[in-house]
Amino acid sequence: MTGTQRNGGLWSDIDAVCELLGMPLGEAGRYGRVLFQHRSYRARQRICSAGEKFESLLVVNAGFLRTSQVDESGNEQVLGFPMRGDLVGVEGICAQTHHADTVALTACDVVILPFAQLRSLGHECADLSQVIYRAISRELVHEQSALGVIGTLTAEARVAHFLQELSGRYAALGYSPRRFMLHMTRRDLGSYLGVTLETVSRALSTMAEAGIIDVQKRAIIINDVAALAAISRHANRAKMRAN
Amino acid sequence: MTGTQRNGGLWSDIDAVCELLGMPLGEAGRYGRVLFQHRSYRARQRICSAGEKFESLLVVNAGFLRTSQVDESGNEQVLGFPMRGDLVGVEGICAQTHHADTVALTACDVVILPFAQLRSLGHECADLSQVIYRAISRELVHEQSALGVIGTLTAEARVAHFLQELSGRYAALGYSPRRFMLHMTRRDLGSYLGVTLETVSRALSTMAEAGIIDVQKRAIIINDVAALAAISRHANRAKMRAN
DNA sequence: CGCCCGCTTGAGACTCCTCAATCTTGGTGG
DNA sequence: CCACCAAGATTGAGGAGTCTCAAGCGGGCG
Numbered sequence: 205m206t207g208t209q210r211n212g213g214l215w216s217d218i219d220a221v222c223e224l225l226g227m228p229l230g231e232a233g234r235y236g237r238v239l240f241q242h243r244s245y246r247a248r249q250r251i252c253s254a255g256e257k258f259e260s261l262l263v264v265n266a267g268f269l270r271t272s273q274v275d276e277s278g279n280e281q282v283l284g285f286p287m288r289g290d291l292v293g294v295e296g297i298c299a300q301t302h303h304a305d306t307v308a309l310t311a312c313d314v315v316i317l318p319f320a321q322l323r324s325l326g327h328e329c330a331d332l333s334q335v336i337y338r339a340i341s342r343e344l345v346h347e348q349s350a351l352g353v354i355g356t357l358t359a360e361a362r363v364a365h366f367l368q369e370l371s372g373r374y375a376a377l378g379y380s381p382r383r384f385m386l387h388m389t390r391r392d393l394g395s396y397l398g399v400t401l402e403t404v405s406r407a408l409s410t411m412a413e414a415g416i417i418d419v420q421k422r423a424i425i426i427n428d429v430a431a432l433a434a435i436s437r438h439a440n441r442a443k444m445r446a447n
Numbered sequence: 448m449t450g451t452q453r454n455g456g457l458w459s460d461i462d463a464v465c466e467l468l469g470m471p472l473g474e475a476g477r478y479g480r481v482l483f484q485h486r487s488y489r490a491r492q493r494i495c496s497a498g499e500k501f502e503s504l505l506v507v508n509a510g511f512l513r514t515s516q517v518d519e520s521g522n523e524q525v526l527g528f529p530m531r532g533d534l535v536g537v538e539g540i541c542a543q544t545h546h547a548d549t550v551a552l553t554a555c556d557v558v559i560l561p562f563a564q565l566r567s568l569g570h571e572c573a574d575l576s577q578v579i580y581r582a583i584s585r586e587l588v589h590e591q592s593a594l595g596v597i598g599t600l601t602a603e604a605r606v607a608h609f610l611q612e613l614s615g616r617y618a619a620l621g622y623s624p625r626r627f628m629l630h631m632t633r634r635d636l637g638s639y640l641g642v643t644l645e646t647v648s649r650a651l652s653t654m655a656e657a658g659i660i661d662v663q664k665r666a667i668i669i670n671d672v673a674a675l676a677a678i679s680r681h682a683n684r685a686k687m688r689a690n
Numbered sequence: 691c692g693c694c695c696g697c698t699t700g701a702g703a704c705t706c707c708t709c710a711a712t713c714t715t716g717g718t719g720g
Numbered sequence: 721c722c723a724c725c726a727a728g729a730t731t732g733a734g735g736a737g738t739c740t741c742a743a744g745c746g747g748g749c750g
Contacts, residue, residue, distance in 0.1 A: 348590060633730095
């Protein structure tokens with residue numbers, strides 16, 4: 205667990221935060237005196253709402269979150285499921301106002317990075333500002349990947365792709381890539397993937413029927429990685445461009 | 448047209464670039480000595496390819512572009528249609544490698560911002576670094592909006608929404624929001640919206656039939672803004688969350 | 691203990707995709 | 721100069737995939 209005890213709560217220095225982001229600074233200790241406070245949330249607790257003034261970025265230290273936005277006609281779109289190492293709140297920088305809702309799916313612990321403070325630190329350390337830019341860019345890349353999934357794949361392929369990606373994220377954190385939990389409802393997953401909750405349920409059932417995965421509520425076991433990968437490539441529309 | 452003649456090509460100072468991004472610095476002239484080179488492209492020319500080393504961000508000064516990515520199984524997904532004032536290439540910061548292809552849909556002119564240079568300028572000027580962060584964040588917000596469109600709306604609503612947004616972008620640049628050109632093919636638009644080119648064509652025909660718009664190839668005239676807005680709200684799935 | 695919420699499964703309907711034909715337009719070469 | 725061809729766009733018919741509506745089942749929380 206990242207962070208050190210102080211004043212009855214967890215705090216992390218900038219080196220620990222970069223480490224958490226997967227982008228270690230290398231010059232450890234140089235900025236060790238600046239500490240960032242952690243904050244903990246219980247499951248189902250709201251962390252941030254659209255319309256609030258933007259002040260801080262968050263880095264997830266532990267637990268699982270869900271970010272979503274609601275458009276002008278009331279349709280909800282789930283944007284992502286941040287977990288340990290993910291940066292949250294970048295959408296707020298643009299207009300100094302949050303555009304998305306963030307809630308805790310499980311008990312979780314996040315590091316609060318007041319953005320003004322982060323920027324001033326970045327002015328002093330080129331490596332740090334590089335880490336910030338890269339972390340923000342990574343969020344954009346992830347969104348673009350999600351666009352590709354939702355825009356080109358069949359419903360079952362979207363679900364398979366999601367399982368693959370989640371498996372990889374767990375593996376990167378040192379957990380089993382074969383046995384893991386979905387911490388979101390079928391409805392949330394459906395919203396994220398652009399399908400209905402029934403379609404998600406059916407896709408999982410179909411793959412379980414074929415023996416590719418085991419599904420016990422939100423517990424997933426992947427039996428056949430290759431078959432899952434094959435399904436996740438099933439394109440719907442959007443053939444290749446002719447060059 | 449932004450930029451000043453020098454050495455036979457256009458160059459812009461940092462103030463002009465921020466102005467172009469719609470985020471004026473205010474302290475004009477302070478960094479006027481640093482100039483950024485423009486580059487021009489002809490229609491259908493490739494500006495940047497996935498896999499290339501990332502070195503510079505681009506800001507579009509004139510013309511129309513298309514960015515897209517190709518996933519591991521060869522499916523193409525159009526990510527956006529940058530035009531004047533838009534920032535291009537942010538996805539490259541993350542891994543120092545471009546993830547997307549960028550091509551010119553029309554003749555165009557872009558400002559080249561070598562990212563290392565931009566960062567070092569940002570270290571000297573807090574306002575400038577803020578502009579960079581905001582511009583990058585704005586790209587993320589735009590991607591998220593696209594996710595919402597593709598994830599929740601019917602095919603016709605997606606097309607209507609696209610026309611609305613394009614209309615707004617033209618208006619912001621001082622052009623007519625009622626009469627404008629689509630510079631992309633139906634196939635490109637379909638890929639961007641997650642539908643087939645035939646569906647795009649049918650959606651345009653249906654709205655033209657209803658008198659809401661006029662369509663002459665890629666020339667669009669919007670007759671009934673309110674009706675267009677009404678159609679763009681037609682949700683497919685994804686009802687409101689119960690709180 | 692009971693109730694609500696989440697999940698599964700089924701049947702029917704509808705949107706959108708697929709395949710195909712036609713038309714226009716712009717570019718190329720005889 | 722015109723025939724020819726390729727690429728983009730439109731339109732139609734049919735079918736596949738996914739949504740909608742509905743019922744039933746379990747489990748966690750009050």
